[in-house]
Amino acid sequence: MSTTIRIHEFGASDVLRTEDRPTPEPNFGEVRIRVGAASVNPVDFKTRAGSYPRVGADDLPVTMGHDVAGLIDAVGEGVESFTRGARVYAMVDGGYAQHVVVSSGDVAAVPEGLSDAEAAAIPLAALTAWQGLIDHGGLEAGQRVLIHGGAGGVGHFAIQIAKARGAEVLTTASAGDASFLRELGADTVIDYKDQRFEDEAGEIDLVLDLIGGETQERSWAVLKSGGALVSTLQAPSEEKAREKDARVAVFLVEPDGTQLEEIGRLVTRGQLRPVVAETFPLERAAEAQDRLEAGHVRGKIVLTVA
Numbered sequence: 001m002s003t004t005i006r007i008h009e010f011g012a013s014d015v016l017r018t019e020d021r022p023t024p025e026p027n028f029g030e031v032r033i034r035v036g037a038a039s040v041n042p043v044d045f046k047t048r049a050g051s052y053p054r055v056g057a058d059d060l061p062v063t064m065g066h067d068v069a070g071l072i073d074a075v076g077e078g079v080e081s082f083t084r085g086a087r088v089y090a091m092v093d094g095g096y097a098q099h100v101v102v103s104s105g106d107v108a109a110v111p112e113g114l115s116d117a118e119a120a121a122i123p124l125a126a127l128t129a130w131q132g133l134i135d136h137g138g139l140e141a142g143q144r145v146l147i148h149g150g151a152g153g154v155g156h157f158a159i160q161i162a163k164a165r166g167a168e169v170l171t172t173a174s175a176g177d178a179s180f181l182r183e184l185g186a187d188t189v190i191d192y193k194d195q196r197f198e199d200e201a202g203e204i205d206l207v208l209d210l211i212g213g214e215t216q217e218r219s220w221a222v223l224k225s226g227g228a229l230v231s232t233l234q235a236p237s238e239e240k241a242r243e244k245d246a247r248v249a250v251f252l253v254e255p256d257g258t259q260l261e262e263i264g265r266l267v268t269r270g271q272l273r274p275v276v277a278e279t280f281p282l283e284r285a286a287e288a289q290d291r292l293e294a295g296h297v298r299g300k301i302v303l304t305v306a
């Protein structure tokens, strides 16, 4: 049997249930991971609350969570890239669990020197940063990039990835996070509460919008003609895009083992480090979700799995 954290109904964090479930078996092309740590993302509390449009009542019950790190303890037929005992991390469905089964193509080896908690902090958030900046944003060395929400799970990775790719990095964040973000490589930190980024940023080649709403709307004022505006939350206006001859995208992060390997290489080269703000044992997942939802978390909240 395997301990899991599941929901049978939508609601506040008290709908999370700790349940023993049969340990899943890997099918063709899959591996099973004995989870050492799992991380918490905003999509988890949005799903739990019933406000994430891709998970409806017909999908319940749902095992929470999308990030794990741990050891492969069973390998399905047709898997050649991994063997039992390999230390891996992956973006998954159902990560708040002792065991999870995942396609071997979505898995990568944990970079040397990272704890399970640090490794589990990476997949969904760093893949979002990578895909937003590179796949959708077409980031190139020398560009000026503005990352809205730099101190959060996605933002703190986006700053480091953009920097490693040779960009000049500007970011919006709370004033208290400025020195933390400069240490991660941000060239300019703009206090979103007391400063207007339109007055501070100059002309920007690529905006990565992790906030949406008026922050996205106001971003047109700083975007260079021919630039790119990429959001994790809402589709940018097509009309404004035409006016600015801009590339725009709203996207949903996809699991990708090859990109996780590339992200791992940045870790190994000392160009990227996951920041774990706080850890909670798996059984306290409700508290961990409440902590993230309350805001002002620097980096990531992680669940440790015994």
Ligand SMILES: NC(=O)c1ccc[n+]([C@@H]2O[C@H](COP(=O)([O-])OP(=O)(O)OC[C@H]3O[C@@H](n4cnc5c(N)ncnc54)[C@H](OP(=O)(O)O)[C@@H]3O)[C@@H](O)[C@H]2O)c1
Binding pocket: 041, 042, 043, 124, 125, 128, 148, 149, 150, 151, 152, 153, 154, 155, 172, 173, 174, 192, 210, 211, 215, 231, 232, 233, 251, 252, 253, 292, 295, 296, 297, 299
């Ligand atoms: N489409 C996708 O595939 C995808 C993937 C990942 C994430 N997302 C979404 O993207 C968003 C960011 O995710 P995350 O994991 O980075 O969330 P997070 O860890 O909660 O971080 C959000 C950050 O935004 C900051 N912030 C809040 N209001 C701001 C403002 N007006 N201007 C600048 N910064 C502001 C917060 O700082 P303070 O604490 O100072 O307020 C916090 O550091 C979430 O809504 C998430 O659901 C979507």
